Amino acid sequence: MEIPYTVEARPDTGVYNAKLGVWLFLASEVMLFGGLFSAYVLLRVGTPPELWPHGWLNVKLGTLNTVLLASSAITTLLAWAALKVKKFNHYRIYHGLTLLLAVAFLVIKSTEYNDKFHHYEIVQTDGKIADGHLVEKSADFDLVKKTGEVTLHHVRVVEKTEELADLRHAKPPGEGEVKIAAANIKKMQNYGPYHNNYLGIYFTLTILHALHILGGAIVIAFLWGPGSKMWKTEPERFTNRVEVSGLFWHFVDLVWIFLFPVLYLT
Amino acid sequence: MTESTEDFKNHTRRTLFIFASVLCGTFLMVGASFAPLRNPHMNLVLVLVAACCNAFIVAGFLMHLFSERKMIYTMLGFTAFFTVMLFALTWIAEHDVPQVLVR
Numbered sequence: 194m195e196i197p198y199t200v201e202a203r204p205d206t207g208v209y210n211a212k213l214g215v216w217l218f219l220a221s222e223v224m225l226f227g228g229l230f231s232a233y234v235l236l237r238v239g240t241p242p243e244l245w246p247h248g249w250l251n252v253k254l255g256t257l258n259t260v261l262l263a264s265s266a267i268t269t270l271l272a273w274a275a276l277k278v279k280k281f282n283h284y285r286i287y288h289g290l291t292l293l294l295a296v297a298f299l300v301i302k303s304t305e306y307n308d309k310f311h312h313y314e315i316v317q318t319d320g321k322i323a324d325g326h327l328v329e330k331s332a333d334f335d336l337v338k339k340t341g342e343v344t345l346h347h348v349r350v351v352e353k354t355e356e357l358a359d360l361r362h363a364k365p366p367g368e369g370e371v372k373i374a375a376a377n378i379k380k381m382q383n384y385g386p387y388h389n390n391y392l393g394i395y396f397t398l399t400i401l402h403a404l405h406i407l408g409g410a411i412v413i414a415f416l417w418g419p420g421s422k423m424w425k426t427e428p429e430r431f432t433n434r435v436e437v438s439g440l441f442w443h444f445v446d447l448v449w450i451f452l453f454p455v456l457y458l459t
Numbered sequence: 460m461t462e463s464t465e466d467f468k469n470h471t472r473r474t475l476f477i478f479a480s481v482l483c484g485t486f487l488m489v490g491a492s493f494a495p496l497r498n499p500h501m502n503l504v505l506v507l508v509a510a511c512c513n514a515f516i517v518a519g520f521l522m523h524l525f526s527e528r529k530m531i532y533t534m535l536g537f538t539a540f541f542t543v544m545l546f547a548l549t550w551i552a553e554h555d556v557p558q559v560l561v562r
Contacts (some may be wrong), residue, residue, distance in 0.1 A: 208528050213530065225540050256485065263481045266481075267474055267477070274474070277467070278466070402489045444522070447522075459487065
């Protein structure tokens with residue numbers, strides 16, 4: 194059975210079916226991300242301004258990721274345009290670049306997550322808070338038995354946790370390493386999604402976005418590799434497939450355009 | 460599949476111009492967030508304006524929304540309406556709390 198309207202436009206909608214399908218899917222995606230952005234706004238306005246974290250994320254890495262995604266959006270469009278003029282080799286190059294840029298984005302994002310899971314806030318028994326990156330835990334470290342010690346670097350020591358909220362204009366942390374005995378630790382927690390509302394919504398939004406990048410990259414990889422066989426038999430249908438995958442990719446770029454300023458810059 | 464090589468070259472040139480615009484928008488956004496303004500809310504506004512400009516370029520040119528079919532516009536109109544309603548509902552819920560403690 195032949196699937197209708199894979200190439201030519203359907204008379205009542207004016208577009209081929211896959212295009213209408215992907216736009217409907219993107220509409221549902223707008224609602225999904227819209228709900229989460231709405232949650233972000235509520236969390237933010239519900240928190241006293243002086244307690245909402247600022248400067249917790251690496252703006253340089255965020256900017257680099259924005260540039261990578263913008264570049265990949267361009268290569269996707271050029272890949273589709275190359276197919277339109279029947280330059281299949283150009284298509285392979287551009288879509289190959291898109292894949293590489295997507296992988297680079299995910300690698301940078303993983304580096305940022307890794308950094309957050311090694312970043313600890315340690316409340317000490319004297320009430321002071323040590324905030325820094327975990328270098329190592331001694332072999333006998335046990336917080337319950339109060340044995341061993343942890344070593345941190347890039348450490349800030351503050352009296353109150355509120356002092357760690359806005360780090361935009363704070364002095365850079367100390368370079369040396371600091372050892373803290375388990376006996377002196379009242380509580381320690383890394384900067385995972387459970388740390389506070391800001392990190393909760395940061396991880397939720399960015400992991401969901403990264404999953405979209407991963408999904409899009411898998412589709413692009415398929416169209417670059419085994420799926421490209423269709424070019425020989427049905428070139429126009431294949432070009433349309435590349436177009437709809439490109440629409441999804443641009444949407445993912447569009448979401449990042451808002452995630453970046455909302456989470457990294459404001 | 461009827462476009463010529465000349466069309467492709469023009470398309471590539473236009474696409475690179477769009478890329479440069481998006482990059483400018485991104486760097487403006489970062490610059491605006493660090494600009495020493497008297498009112499910190501102005502930084503927020505400028506950053507969001509730059510983000511909206513970038514989004515406008517991506518949606519308009521890269522997703523071809525400036526030259527789409529009526530059906531797509533209609534669908535996106537509904538999407539915009541429901542998204543605004545989604546934000547409005549949560550905003551209303553935020554303010555739907557008793558002002559006086561009821562026992």
